Amino acid sequence: MKSLVIIPSPDFRRELETESGERVSSCIQCGKCSGSCPVFAIMDLGPRRLMRAVQLGLREEALGSNTLWLCLFCMTCSSRCPMKIDVARVIETLRHRAIKEGVRPADREIALFHRLFLAEIEALGRAYELGLGGAYGLLTLRPWTNLREFGAMLRRGKVPFIPERAAGSGPLFEKARKAGG
Amino acid sequence: MAKAFAYYPGCSLHATAREYDVSTRAVFSALGMDVKEIEGWVCCGASSAHSTDHLLALVLPAHELQAASEMERPVLVPCAMCYSRLKLTLLELERPGKKEEVGKALGKPLGKMPAVLHPMEALREEEIPVKRPLGGLKVACYYGCLLARPQGVVPGEDLENPQGMDRIMARLGAQPVPWPFKNECCGASMFLAKKDLLLRLSRRIVFQAQEAGAEALVVGCPMCHFNLDLAQRGTEHPLPVLYLTQAVGLALGLPPSDLMLKRHFISPLPVLKGKGIWPG
Ligand code: SF4
Ligand code: SF4
Numbered sequence: 001m002k003s004l005v006i007i008p009s010p011d012f013r014r015e016l017e018t019e020s021g022e023r024v025s026s027c028i029q030c031g032k033c034s035g036s037c038p039v040f041a042i043m044d045l046g047p048r049r050l051m052r053a054v055q056l057g058l059r060e061e062a063l064g065s066n067t068l069w070l071c072l073f074c075m076t077c078s079s080r081c082p083m084k085i086d087v088a089r090v091i092e093t094l095r096h097r098a099i100k101e102g103v104r105p106a107d108r109e110i111a112l113f114h115r116l117f118l119a120e121i122e123a124l125g126r127a128y129e130l131g132l133g134g135a136y137g138l139l140t141l142r143p144w145t146n147l148r149e150f151g152a153m154l155r156r157g158k159v160p161f162i163p164e165r166a167a168g169s170g171p172l173f174e175k176a177r178k179a180g181g
Numbered sequence: 182m183a184k185a186f187a188y189y190p191g192c193s194l195h196a197t198a199r200e201y202d203v204s205t206r207a208v209f210s211a212l213g214m215d216v217k218e219i220e221g222w223v224c225c226g227a228s229s230a231h232s233t234d235h236l237l238a239l240v241l242p243a244h245e246l247q248a249a250s251e252m253e254r255p256v257l258v259p260c261a262m263c264y265s266r267l268k269l270t271l272l273e274l275e276r277p278g279k280k281e282e283v284g285k286a287l288g289k290p291l292g293k294m295p296a297v298l299h300p301m302e303a304l305r306e307e308e309i310p311v312k313r314p315l316g317g318l319k320v321a322c323y324y325g326c327l328l329a330r331p332q333g334v335v336p337g338e339d340l341e342n343p344q345g346m347d348r349i350m351a352r353l354g355a356q357p358v359p360w361p362f363k364n365e366c367c368g369a370s371m372f373l374a375k376k377d378l379l380l381r382l383s384r385r386i387v388f389q390a391q392e393a394g395a396e397a398l399v400v401g402c403p404m405c406h407f408n409l410d411l412a413q414r415g416t417e418h419p420l421p422v423l424y425l426t427q428a429v430g431l432a433l434g435l436p437p438s439d440l441m442l443k444r445h446f447i448s449p450l451p452v453l454k455g456k457g458i459w460p461g
Contacts, residue, residue: 074366179286
């Protein structure tokens, strides 16, 4: 953990339990989640320590953790937790919370990917790999990294040059935004 | 009466995974089932919507569910990612107040929600008239995360050792191998943001399948397919990756144009020819 001064926020756990509908307080820190997690090696906290941070009300540590962004939502942790905590759901709730509160994402690349993906389906209604790959490459200032793969995909007709469109998802985004407040 | 489905292809099946789309339609029509695409469907939001916005993650799939319920048909969803989003939305809508909240956001109340099926579930129950048995081809069936988890989403499948695809493959004359990585994660949609991680995770899976003696992998997800196929480009002795519906189509004796087996990075032709089951 980064800071020496730890400021616990006692409401944090309660709010998170309500939002996620999961009882984080029943976590017994057995470590089965972290032991099963395919991405654990490159996480700062991993699911077990993240649950602990929530239990202790360590809001900054929890919301600033790269675990929220690296999680692949594979749900292995949730399916193996002996206390039947849906760990992936808790992580998802934390991520929504971090976005809402404007916490700087601990992994900027993944956050950018999600933003671009959503912008694209809002505009087109359907995903368009070539556009997404191009935009991602430009914005990360590394437009060439995936060129070989995209070339191979184009050769096999795996990605069309012209994006497919569907009307109707822009309004759905609008509606969700309005209803979400 | 013949079985009828509302078909939700999702974005991948119209682009990177066209062979999965074509082979699914061909197999279901060969088995006498009616598959009709939902008109004007939109992207389910995949991992990005639920990564960032709870309500949006429900509104996008609910729009599709609503359209299918108007067609009065269960939804057939070949993409395991879309399948999982739709199924999890169904579960979420059962939580108190959710159906009203999402219906309000959509601007029309949600009626009775349709059942959602993956081709594995639909084919598990189906009689398959095998014309071209798969010659004992050793296959490792890979379910990934989303055809096995979470509990209760894919009915009748064991979380740690799912069997649905293995049973179908055995009925086609293939030989499914037991192996330990059936439900390990392949790296999902991290291609752009974390390619090295994705390659590492996918190669582990291929390695385990090879260790178990498999000659091919069988999958039911365009994301898994893309990752496992891509991760083997330029490697020695790669394992071809088949879609479940391509394997079923082969056994049904469908022509090559219905299977599109030449679109993969790793060609399955040498293995299939070696077994005498290449239709070309
Ligand atoms: S598996 Fe469950 S109980 Fe064990 S550490 Fe993880 S969250 Fe806590
Ligand atoms: S859901 Fe996330 S935290 Fe849980 S095991 Fe998978 S990647 Fe790890």
